[in-house]
Amino acid sequence: MxxxxxxxxxxxxxxxxxxxxxxxxxxxxxxxxxxxxxxxxxxxxxxxxxxxxxxxxxxxxxxxxxxxxxxxxxxxxxxxxxxxxxxxxxxxxxxxxxxxxxxxxxxxxxxxxxxxxxxxxxxxxxxxxxxxxxxxxxxxxxxxxxxxxYVFIKDDADRQAGIHLHVSKDYIRIPANAIDPRAKNFCSLDLNMSLMEAGAAGAGWSVLTDGNNVLTEAPGSNIFVVRENRIMTPELGCLEGITRLTTLELCAEIGLSIEVGTVTVDDLVTADEAFLTSSAGGILPVSIVNDQPICQGSGPVSTRIHNLYWEKRWAGWHGTPVDYEAVS
Ligand SMILES: Cc1ncc(COP(=O)(O)O)c(C=O)c1O
The missing domain is CATH 3.30.470.10 (Aminotransferase class 4, branched-chain amino acid transferase, N-terminal domain)
Incomplete structure (x- = not known):
């Protein structure tokens, strides 16, 4: 690897x-x-x-x-x-x-x-x-x-350098008791507007809180925070991402301890590493949060999970081959 x-x-x-x-x-x-x-x-x-x-x-x-x-x-x-x-x-x-x-x-x-x-x-x-x-x-x-x-949220160079993530100040994720984020739905103006806020702040992507300093999710992606050998991801206020599920399985496989619960902005800004997960590109390492570096480029845990994700996929893990002869 x-x-x-x-x-x-x-x-x-x-x-x-x-x-x-x-x-x-x-x-x-x-x-x-x-x-x-x-x-x-x-x-x-x-x-x-x-x-x-x-x-x-x-x-x-x-x-x-x-x-x-x-x-x-x-x-x-x-x-x-x-x-x-x-x-x-x-x-x-x-x-x-x-x-x-x-x-x-x-x-x-x-x-x-x-x-x-x-x-x-x-x-x-x-x-x-x-x-x-x-x-x-x-x-x-x-x-x-x-x-x-296939769509990548960010390209190879961004994944290698890690992106600059902006914690939105102007928008919060729609509360679960307004629109349940576990249902993957079309109501995404909160997420989309936060991207433009991030762009105006010179960042490369955004993440939203619930309004009380608790992280929820990012446009098109879930968030993970790494601290020592522990990895954390929000439990509530987010989509049950399939890449998130995959990441949790990979973390268990490589022996990282996992916490699915409350993750705060403070956890993120003081983390050793952080990354986003999405079907649109897999694992997206974060190196800067709100203008403050958290690690140099893609951190070692983020890189390991990123590479395992692709290596295992390409080897057929959880795969269903497309039947290319099925064109009627
Ligand atoms: C709001 C939101 N959160 C998280 C995700 C990540 O989900 P998945 O890993 O299933 O792509 C997505 C995917 O598009 C999303 O739109």
């Missing part, structure tokens, strides 16, 4: 033959989508303008990644998506096996070996009588999905 610095994952994806896409018609290689009831090239995908997913952010979604031609923890993502639907009284028109086949077909149509796979169920069109809105079962919920080349 490379213990010195994070693997250059993007460079490997761009150069290793195991990551080369399958040959496909050019209109599909840019991306593929499924819109309500049909497959279309990404370029042709459009959402009906009155869909309540668009008009009222009334929708849940999930994202699973594919690398080296394998879905990572597909069943875990599908199970989380089913919980998101239940929590928001949305009904998925597809059963789990149909959904898996549909996502597989989308990836197969693009031929991509490294892909970002997004899917959602929206409330659907509004109903003619406002009083119908009192009844979830009267809506015709809709399914949308797309596949594009």
């Amino acid at each position: 490379n213990g010195l610095s994070p693997l250059s994952v993007q460079e490997i994806m761009a150069s290793d033959p195991a990551h080369m896409p399958m040959e496909r018609a050019p209109e599909w290689m840019e991306g593929a989508a499924y819109v309500i009831d049909r497959f279309v090239p990404l370029d042709e995908a459009a959402v009906p303008i009155t869909d309540l997913g668009l008009v009222r952010a009334d929708a849940v979604y999930d994202v699973v990644s594919v690398s080296r031609g394998q879905f990572f923890r597909l069943a875990d993502h599908q199970a989380r998506f089913a919980r998101s639907c239940d929590r928001m009284e949305l009904s998925n028109p597809f059963a789990q096996a149909e959904e898996a086949a549909l996502l597989n077909e989308l990836v197969a149509r693009t031929g991509l070996k490294d892909a970002y796979v997004w899917w959602a169920v929206t409330r659907g069109a509004n109903l003619p009588h406002p009083s119908d809105r009192l009844h979830a079962e009267r809506f015709q919920n809709r399914f949308y999905a797309f596949v594009i080349p």
